[in-house]
Amino acid sequence: MKRSLGFIIIGATVLATNASAVLINFDDGQPNLTPIGSFYSGVGVTFTNAQWKTSSGLLGTSGSQSINSISDASKTQQSNPIVATFAFEVSSVTLRGIDVGNAGFRLKAFDGSDVLIDNQVAFGTTGGFNQFFDLTVAGAIRRIEFSQDQSTSDTSFYDNLSFTPAPVPEPMTMAALTMGCLALLRRKKSR
Numbered sequence: 001m002k003r004s005l006g007f008i009i010i011g012a013t014v015l016a017t018n019a020s021a022v023l024i025n026f027d028d029g030q031p032n033l034t035p036i037g038s039f040y041s042g043v044g045v046t047f048t049n050a051q052w053k054t055s056s057g058l059l060g061t062s063g064s065q066s067i068n069s070i071s072d073a074s075k076t077q078q079s080n081p082i083v084a085t086f087a088f089e090v091s092s093v094t095l096r097g098i099d100v101g102n103a104g105f106r107l108k109a110f111d112g113s114d115v116l117i118d119n120q121v122a123f124g125t126t127g128g129f130n131q132f133f134d135l136t137v138a139g140a141i142r143r144i145e146f147s148q149d150q151s152t153s154d155t156s157f158y159d160n161l162s163f164t165p166a167p168v169p170e171p172m173t174m175a176a177l178t179m180g181c182l183a184l185l186r187r188k189k190s191r
Helices: 002-014 171-190
Strands: 022-024 045-048 050-054 065-069 082-098 105-110 116-122 132-147 157-165
Touching: 050 082, 065 082, 082 105, 116 132, 132 157
Parallel strands: none
Antiparallel strands: 022 157, 045 082, 050 065, 065 157, 082 132, 082 157, 105 116, 105 132
16 A cells, blocks of 8 residues: 555655746836836746846846846845745746845745745955856745845845746646545545
């Protein structure tokens, strides 16, 4: 019986839908004109306190634009971070901090109950021009916050947000798992 239950669990795991990672490079908005808001809701993420920013020529950017904070345009402080909220649970998020410098770059991940589940930080050197860092957070993520870690006059930008939706079992997989468990229970009772 243990062996049968093990095969059912392994089968359900193998048959779970594995979604591909989504990449947002922020090169499709209008810099310095509008907040990002729900612009990327089609791929399952909305932003608060974020705007597109021209970043041509900065080392680490993937194109002509990145993002930064609306509230203070040149700096994003921990007290007023950029927030990205996902329409569904994601298992990992990676984000690039550009021109990080000694102000640092902090990426926090929260679950569906608003509990902090991961927190990563990176620091560059004074000024930070052309220094960039990729940070990754993982877990059952529904929201991230990102900002500079410390208050300085340095300017940080953010680019190349990628996230992986959490695997969701297919309906047929769940039905097969349920039927298998019921069959095992009946078999055990008949002995």
